[in-house]
Amino acid sequence: MTDIVTFVNYLGCIMRNERSTEEIALGIRRRVFEHAIRNNGGYLSQACSAAEQLAWLYNEELDLGAATLPMVPRPFAGVPALGNDAYHTGAGYNGPAEPEFDRLFIAPAHYALAAYATLIEVGRMAPEGLEMFNKDGSSVEMIGAEHSPGMEVHNGTLGIGLSTAAGLAWGRKRRGEPGRTWVFMSDGEVQEGQTWEAIAAAAHHRIDNLYAIMDVNRQQCDGAMSSVMDVGDIKAKIEQFGGVAVRVDAHKLDRIREAVKTPHRGKPLIILANSSPFRGMPSLQLRFPGLHYVRFKSEEERSRMNKEIARSLRVDPVAYEGAH
Numbered sequence: 067m068t069d070i071v072t073f074v075n076y077l078g079c080i081m082r083n084e085r086s087t088e089e090i091a092l093g094i095r096r097r098v099f100e101h102a103i104r105n106n107g108g109y110l111s112q113a114c115s116a117a118e119q120l121a122w123l124y125n126e127e128l129d130l131g132a133a134t135l136p137m138v139p140r141p142f143a144g145v146p147a148l149g150n151d152a153y154h155t156g157a158g159y160n161g162p163a164e165p166e167f168d169r170l171f172i173a174p175a176h177y178a179l180a181a182y183a184t185l186i187e188v189g190r191m192a193p194e195g196l197e198m199f200n201k202d203g204s205s206v207e208m209i210g211a212e213h214s215p216g217m218e219v220h221n222g223t224l225g226i227g228l229s230t231a232a233g234l235a236w237g238r239k240r241r242g243e244p245g246r247t248w249v250f251m252s253d254g255e256v257q258e259g260q261t262w263e264a265i266a267a268a269a270h271h272r273i274d275n276l277y278a279i280m281d282v283n284r285q286q287c288d289g290a291m292s293s294v295m296d297v298g299d300i301k302a303k304i305e306q307f308g309g310v311a312v313r314v315d316a317h318k319l320d321r322i323r324e325a326v327k328t329p330h331r332g333k334p335l336i337i338l339a340n341s342s343p344f345r346g347m348p349s350l351q352l353r354f355p356g357l358h359y360v361r362f363k364s365e366e367e368r369s370r371m372n373k374e375i376a377r378s379l380r381v382d383p384v385a386y387e388g389a390h
């Protein structure tokens with residue numbers, strides 16, 4: 067058994083270090099851009115703001131074993147039920163749920179496209195997986211569900227991701243498991259009371275194997291967060307509820323690398339990654355503040371965005387004739 071675990075660890079290291087994190091972040095943006103142009107819209111701004119965070123998690127920070135699910139995702143196998151032996155979550159793309167490995171929860175399910183692109187860029191899912199995106203019968207959902215690649219639980223209700231992870235981290239700590247529990251989350255989730263309950267509970271129970279990185283892009287479905295429900299000083303509030311918070315520039319990887327080293331004994335650590343929702347795609351500023359989901363308003367805008375964003379990302383414009 068020891069030899070098997072060592073070999074799986076070896077495979078994970080190979081997958082994690084083949085390319086630089088900067089290259090993977092650029093690849094995430096390019097892949098999401100191509101998909102959005104071909105499909106006449108998509109969750110572009112999430113790739114702009116979160117590419118470095120997701121690339122850093124998968125390529126550097128997380129200790130994951132090799133993926134246990136097929137490179138090309140299987141169709142949706144139905145809900146968990148007695149006799150449904152085909153059911154599985156998408157967590158297998160993050161490797162086996164063994165004590166020595168880290169676990170990751172993708173809390174904002176609408177970041178699914180960026181998450182799938184990340185899995186492809188780090189070699190955990192085949193590019194063909196994106197061709198199944200949002201298709202009937204596919205597990206590659208537009209809004210990630212527990213059966214979607216990289217997802218372990220359903221987080222479509224924003225705010226439950228940190229609570230779920232806190233519970234798992236608490237159990238893992240009690241069992242003496244060395245693996246950490248990580249959450250990738252968005253700043254819109256601090257509008258939910260459950261997020262603050264999770265931080266308070268984690269501090270009370272000294273769940274310091276709980277880590278989170280929060281994409282602070284100040285955007286949500288209905289526009290800028292400040293116009294929907296202003297949340298004030300997130301760092302100060304996290305600290306008041308018993309957590310440890312560190313602010314960083316989301317697009318400066320060295321700052322993120324340093325932030326995770328912050329001491330937080332007996333407390334959860336939350337990295338506040340201040341990001342730009344049009345990083346790498348400056349043309350999206352023209353759509354501000356309506357950046358949650360970018361649907362092109364006309365063929366002229368689609369063609370113009372295709373050329374402008376391609377230039378920014380240093381790729382050729384997407385040939386999308388005959389696509390959606």
